Amino acid sequence: MRFFLVPTTLIVTILGVSLNGCDAKVVQFIFGDSLSDVGNNNRLSRSLAKANLPWYGIDFGNGLPNGRFSNGRTVADIIGDETGLPRPPPFLDPSLTADVILENGVNYASGGGGILNETGTYFIQRFCLYKQIELFQGTQQLIRNKIGTNAAQKFFQESQYVVALGSNDFINNYLMPVYSDSWKYNDEAFVNYMAETLRGQLELLHSLGARQLMVFGLGPMGCIPLQRVLSSSGDCQDRANKLALSFNQVISQMLEKLSGKLANASYKFGDAYDVVNDVISNPHKYGFNNSDSPCCSFGSIRPALTCIPASTLCSDRSKYVFWDEYHPTDTANQIIAKELIKKFGFSRANGGNAPSSAPAIAPAIAPSPRD
Numbered sequence: 001m002r003f004f005l006v007p008t009t010l011i012v013t014i015l016g017v018s019l020n021g022c023d024a025k026v027v028q029f030i031f032g033d034s035l036s037d038v039g040n041n042n043r044l045s046r047s048l049a050k051a052n053l054p055w056y057g058i059d060f061g062n063g064l065p066n067g068r069f070s071n072g073r074t075v076a077d078i079i080g081d082e083t084g085l086p087r088p089p090p091f092l093d094p095s096l097t098a099d100v101i102l103e104n105g106v107n108y109a110s111g112g113g114g115i116l117n118e119t120g121t122y123f124i125q126r127f128c129l130y131k132q133i134e135l136f137q138g139t140q141q142l143i144r145n146k147i148g149t150n151a152a153q154k155f156f157q158e159s160q161y162v163v164a165l166g167s168n169d170f171i172n173n174y175l176m177p178v179y180s181d182s183w184k185y186n187d188e189a190f191v192n193y194m195a196e197t198l199r200g201q202l203e204l205l206h207s208l209g210a211r212q213l214m215v216f217g218l219g220p221m222g223c224i225p226l227q228r229v230l231s232s233s234g235d236c237q238d239r240a241n242k243l244a245l246s247f248n249q250v251i252s253q254m255l256e257k258l259s260g261k262l263a264n265a266s267y268k269f270g271d272a273y274d275v276v277n278d279v280i281s282n283p284h285k286y287g288f289n290n291s292d293s294p295c296c297s298f299g300s301i302r303p304a305l306t307c308i309p310a311s312t313l314c315s316d317r318s319k320y321v322f323w324d325e326y327h328p329t330d331t332a333n334q335i336i337a338k339e340l341i342k343k344f345g346f347s348r349a350n351g352g353n354a355p356s357s358a359p360a361i362a363p364a365i366a367p368s369p370r371d
């Protein structure tokens, strides 16, 4: 399906160029963690956070692992599809060239990464947000060399930016006693430290040309299967959920102030906390049958940190909210994306071609289902 859209895109581009010289396509630059990673960590040889084994990607394209930490699409994939933006390739894709970037943008997201440099050291290799912005600066130089400084400035100012990190700063930093941040800060001070750090990073992105930018807030991260198994009752971790709510509130206020201060900027905040919380409390209302355990799991041995070839899958992946211990399924991501599109008040880019269809269901290489 996406394949057949290519000729149309080319015609539009050629017409665009012949009509007014240097009208570039609107593309996205995505900064994020495993919820948005589309293949960077798979190319980080020493990273311990990779989605490079079956059954990751089972409902995406050919069904082989592609770097996404889900069975299907990420939230950013779905929002891009629905708003007419191309899916940016991962920064570490060896076929990434200036031409590819001008047509598709770049995704710098990296599993295990956080707003803070010190987050996720446990995973050994990952791109934290500062590192992702450094890589973006390299991309900008490449594009300036290709199309010149003025055209590059216009291109980057017209692009869309997504910044979606924060849960690792809690789950793989502050809430883990092995990290010094866990004893250096209290809850409020830590959230403020994150907000200050993010503010600096967003100001830096503005100085590099970012004008249209969205920050995704956090969901009820105390309810991911990995957090639930921490208690014998299997309930959500109230403290983690309160931290997510507090992060969302502080970041939302920070962005409102910042957006008013930065020239020509539309920097928006949106979260899907309430909807996801409702999905988790009332899964049947939304067509789910399970909202507390991963679809892909290693028998009853939990938590198995990742989904692996020896894992068994639930019989109907569209009935599970969670794909693995951390990450939602494609079906849950659709609900999150729909909510964010509403919060951000999106309009379609690039002349509004029809949204891509949902990914084809993969070939029958699935393990025998559980249940």
Ligand SMILES: *[C@@H]1O[C@H](CO)[C@@H](O)[C@H](O)[C@H]1NC(C)=O
Pocket: 117, 130, 131, 134
């Ligand atoms: C964070 O990392 C970046 C490089 O990725 C570095 O330039 C910056 O100084 C670091 N900041 C702190 C506070 O360590």
Ligand SMILES: *[C@@H]1O[C@H](CO)[C@@H](O)[C@H](O)[C@H]1NC(C)=O
Pocket: 263, 264
């Ligand atoms: C803001 O937009 C105006 C009008 O397009 C332009 O002249 C000005 O240089 C822009 N300022 C920044 C910082 O982008």
Ligand SMILES: *[C@@H]1O[C@H](CO)[C@@H](O)[C@H](O)[C@H]1NC(C)=O
Pocket: 289, 316, 319
């Ligand atoms: C929902 O899950 C229960 C138990 O896990 C199972 O018995 C039932 O068949 C499932 N229903 C659907 C519609 O999948």
